Each structure stands twice: as structure tokens, then as C-alpha cells.
Amino acid sequence: MKVQAAFAAAQHRPIEIAEFDLDGPRDGEVLVEIKAAGLCHSDMSFFDGSRNWHDYPIVLGHEGAGIVREVGPGVASLARGDHVILAGIPECGECPACRSSKTNLCDAYFKPTQRRPFSLHGRPARAFCELGTFANFVTVREWQAAKIRSDVPLDVICCLACAGATGIGSAIFTARMERGASAVVFGLGGIGLNVVEGARLAGASAIIGVDTNPEKEIAGRAIGLTHFLNPRTVPDVVETIRGITGGGADYAFECVGSSAILSQAVESTRIGWGTTVTIGILPGDERVDLRPRALQEGRRLMGSYLGNVKTRSELPLLVDWYAEGKLHLDALISHRIRLDRIADGFGMLSDGRARRVVIGFDEPPHP
Ligand SMILES: [Zn+2]
Ligand SMILES: [Zn+2]
Known part of the structure; x- marks a missing residue:
């Protein structure tokens, strides 16, 4: 045909x-x-x-x-x-x-x-x-x-x-966020906003969105974002997240596809159990670049493809x-x-x- x-x-x-x-x-x-x-x-x-x-x-x-x-x-x-x-x-x-x-x-x-x-x-x-x-x-x-x-x-x-399964699934099936946990989402595009959906559904106590486009704040807050940070106006995003969450987010989601932002995401999670899910695809031959002790301090880094959704x-x-x-x-x-x-x-x-x-x-x- x-x-x-x-x-x-x-x-x-x-x-x-x-x-x-x-x-x-x-x-x-x-x-x-x-x-x-x-x-x-x-x-x-x-x-x-x-x-x-x-x-x-x-x-x-x-x-x-x-x-x-x-x-x-x-x-x-x-x-x-x-x-x-x-x-x-x-x-x-x-x-x-x-x-x-x-x-x-x-x-x-x-x-x-x-x-x-x-x-x-x-x-x-x-x-x-x-x-x-x-x-x-x-x-x-x-x-x-x-x-x-x-x-x-x-x-x-x-x-x-694609976007829905990847975002919602990353919070619920990959990270298995528990009720009352805090989450930070780097990049509020189609995937990131679905992570916010998933985190809200999981019963997150705080959901922090990080995006350079201030217009994303409105869309994000409408579906459950509790805090919004613009890296262009907030001098130290990692410190600010640690402050909001009292030591570091329980879960971080990198939805941009940047090695530098992935490193920030990991650093913004709590020592001892902070879990970062990498969703954005790093371009070309860019490598994951983490401070040597970032994971030794008890943090976890997980990959996710379509949010682990069968x-x-x-x-x-x-x-x-x-x-x-x-x-x-x-x-x-x-x-x-x-x-x-x-x-x-x-x-x-x-x-x-x-x-x-x-x-x-x-x-x-x-x-
Ligand atoms: Zn896709
Ligand atoms: Zn099969």
C-alpha cells in the first residue's frame, strides 16, 4: 500500500x-x-x-x-x-x-x-x-x-x-523512589517533565527542577515541581540543592545529556544513599567525569533505558x-x-x- x-x-x-x-x-x-x-x-x-x-x-x-x-x-x-x-x-x-x-x-x-x-x-x-x-x-x-x-x-x-515511559519509569521503575523522598531533575524538557510526573506519583516530598529556560518553571510547577533553579541566576546549584534538601537530594535525574551536568547531579545527592539516574545521552565521545570519591561516599549512579518499563x-x-x-x-x-x-x-x-x-x-x- x-x-x-x-x-x-x-x-x-x-x-x-x-x-x-x-x-x-x-x-x-x-x-x-x-x-x-x-x-x-x-x-x-x-x-x-x-x-x-x-x-x-x-x-x-x-x-x-x-x-x-x-x-x-x-x-x-x-x-x-x-x-x-x-x-x-x-x-x-x-x-x-x-x-x-x-x-x-x-x-x-x-x-x-x-x-x-x-x-x-x-x-x-x-x-x-x-x-x-x-x-x-x-x-x-x-x-x-x-x-x-x-x-x-x-x-x-x-x-x-518514549518520553512518558522514560521519565515516569525512571522515577518509579529505575530509581524506585520511596514516599517522602526528595528529587532533583536537571533539564525540564519532554523527558524531565515526565520525571516530575513520576516523582510526584511516587509521593516525593520535594521536587526541584533545574533549567536555564525560566518559562519551564510554570509548566513544572503545574505538575508538581516544588522548587525551580535557574543555573544562570543561581550561583551554586549544587550547594543550593543541598540547602533545600538538608544535605543532598535522595534522587537526582540527569535529562540533558551533559557530562558536566551529570557530575553536578551526582554531587547534589546525599552522601550515603543519594542515587542518580542518567537519562540524557552524552554527545559524541564525551565521557562520564566524576570526582573520584563521589561514588565511594555511598552514592549510586544508575542507567535507564525507557525507564525500565517493559x-x-x-x-x-x-x-x-x-x-x-x-x-x-x-x-x-x-x-x-x-x-x-x-x-x-x-x-x-x-x-x-x-x-x-x-x-x-x-x-x-x-x-
Ligand atoms: Zn524518543
Ligand atoms: Zn525478549
Whole structure:
């Protein structure tokens, strides 16, 4: 079938839209009509020069929600008409990682696949995370589609697939924050604001946000931030956090992707048990740079990928939390656009004007 899809053709070239051919579902695959997809910084890395990638063209988009329209042979867990969230990390359910409660990183995620359902001018094309949700239809593995309840708006919960899972999950599943703990969140973008959501849900006593953009304070306070620090006006962020928390935060979350900020995050946590979760991806060959005794003093540093959320078995739980009014996802979405305005959407994301931008494939564009 013919589909409209946004793709990257090369580094340092604007994102483009073209008509692709899409192969139907084969063994273990489903055809999903995408209803909404969120824009994420990692999509940008395929055209803004920040990623070393050579397999172009690549259909972008790795956060999306839609409706199953066709199921391939051997698909047992999904049926036509099911509402699904698509996630970058599969959950095969059978590998050692899927059987362990310690990780969400299914072994299948690290095995390259030769399957290319999209093609452009007869040439098979890659899809980011084997998804490519910036297309009105996608053919994906059953393992990457999480069945969800059908009474929630897809253009809101689509953001759970990447930003939501990463942020909320980092506080609840990775850090396992306990009630009454204090948290500091460095970087209040789409991920950082979801960490605030997760920390609030975990029952944090104080949630401190650190961001150079003073406008982030309003969005942050609306969802549970108790303190806001702008490093441009606060001379010593680490000392200030130690002061607010009485010795150091119980938990810190680095959502920027900077070695210097990661070091600050670790230093801002309490001696003895302070835990830092590294979420932002350090650019290029930048290394983690910590004071030698920073961890010896009893602090912990943890990594997190998609917030340790198992995509098929636990993502639906986050959808339930939204339906029950526990998550304020609507407040995190600042712009809704159509696919043809995707380049503007990324512009708003990169210059910090937008919190989360969502592409709707059905609805008329919102102003
Ligand atoms: Zn993402
Ligand atoms: Zn697995």
C-alpha cells in the first residue's frame, strides 16, 4: 500500500515527506494505522548532524499510537481493531531479559533485523527503531505493539511510548523512589517533565527542577515541581540543592545529556544513599567525569533505558494511570500539528519553544 511518511535523507538536510510503499504484515507482524505520534529529540539526530548514521533514507518516528488494521500469520496477542502503543524496545516475552524482572531490554532489541517494510522508489528503507511512526500506516512486529484500553485519547497517550515511559519509569521503575523522598531533575524538557510526573506519583516530598529556560518553571510547577533553579541566576546549584534538601537530594535525574551536568547531579545527592539516574545521552565521545570519591561516599549512579518499563506488559499500566487521572499528560503537550508541518514541529522542539509536539493523522490542525 501507499503511505505518507516523514524521513531523513542525510545528515544536515531538512526532514522530508514522501510517498512510500509499505509491505503488509508477515509472520508475527501487524499493520497499524497510526493516529498520533510524538516528536522526540532522538529523531532529530538523524538530520541535525549529531549521530553517526549511514543507512539512508530512514523513516523517522518511534513514539506512536494507533489501531491494528491487519494481523499477519502467527500473531496471537493482537486482533484487528485493537488500540496499541508502539514502542522502540520489543518485549518478546521469552528471552532471559524478558523473563527477568531486572530489565526491560529484550535481547531482540539488540539483534539487527533485515526486514524493511517501507520502500522508496523500489528501494527498501530503514525505519527508526523498526517503527517509523511518522507515517499514516506502519508494519511492525507484534513484540513492539502494546495492546491498551480503547477509552483513552491516542493523541495524548502516544507520548507514553518514549518520553512518558522514560521519565515516569525512571522515577518509579529505575530509581524506585520511596514516599517522602526528595528529587532533583536537571533539564525540564519532554523527558524531565515526565520525571516530575513520576516523582510526584511516587509521593516525593520535594521536587526541584533545574533549567536555564525560566518559562519551564510554570509548566513544572503545574505538575508538581516544588522548587525551580535557574543555573544562570543561581550561583551554586549544587550547594543550593543541598540547602533545600538538608544535605543532598535522595534522587537526582540527569535529562540533558551533559557530562558536566551529570557530575553536578551526582554531587547534589546525599552522601550515603543519594542515587542518580542518567537519562540524557552524552554527545559524541564525551565521557562520564566524576570526582573520584563521589561514588565511594555511598552514592549510586544508575542507567535507564525507557525507564525500565517493559513495553508490552507494563506500558498499559501507565495508560491506566492516565485514565485514572494520576498522570497529567495533557499539560505536557504544547503543540498539535499535521504531518506536513513536521519540520516546524522539530524547529519548536530544538529551540525550546515546545514541550511536546504531537502529530495527529485524523484531526484538523489545532492553532
Ligand atoms: Zn524518543
Ligand atoms: Zn525478549
